[in-house]
Amino acid sequence: MLTRIDHVGIAVASLTETIPIYEQAFNLKCVHQETNERQGVREAMLLVHAGDTGGSYVQLLEPLRDDTPVGKFLTKRGPGIHHIAYGVDDIDAALASLTVSGFDLVNKTPVHGTSNSRIAFIHPKGLGGVLTELVEAAGGH
Ligand code: CMX
């Protein structure tokens, strides 16, 4: 079902401050930035590895407002790992299978993600306390 680790999402107070730190520390390049109103974030994607079935990234997340998932997380816990995201070929099939298995889906159907990908979140409480995102890239990976 899973094709790769697509990204690790990290909650930060400021993209402007944190992007250069990650670029310098690990010689990464910030290859993409966008605002996702529905998710309540400004995000930056730093490419770690360009694989055959899609890349792996560090995703830095800055909240647009305090009353968003990342805003609440920052207030409660401070900066840190917010979620892990796995690549899938067929997100509809993956969600159907997780529903049958009884997992608590935050998104029962896919929503708009980075670079026109289709994404869905699974609640952390059923997965060892880790908020988990599935990503079907625009090209279908
Ligand atoms: N990782 C692990 N646990 C988390 C969490 C996270 N990121 N966010 C919240 N929780 C836990 C809290 O610790 C809390 O646990 P307890 O009940 O044991 O105290 C519980 O979940 C409820 O916390 P909350 O602050 O009241 O948060 P909400 O219930 O309002 O929301 C969640 C939690 C997962 C439903 C919400 O964060 C969500 O919908 N996330 C999906 C969307 C998202 O995160 N978007 C931003 C990223 C966008 C992207 O990657 O593209």
Ligand code: CO
């Ligand atoms: Co993400």
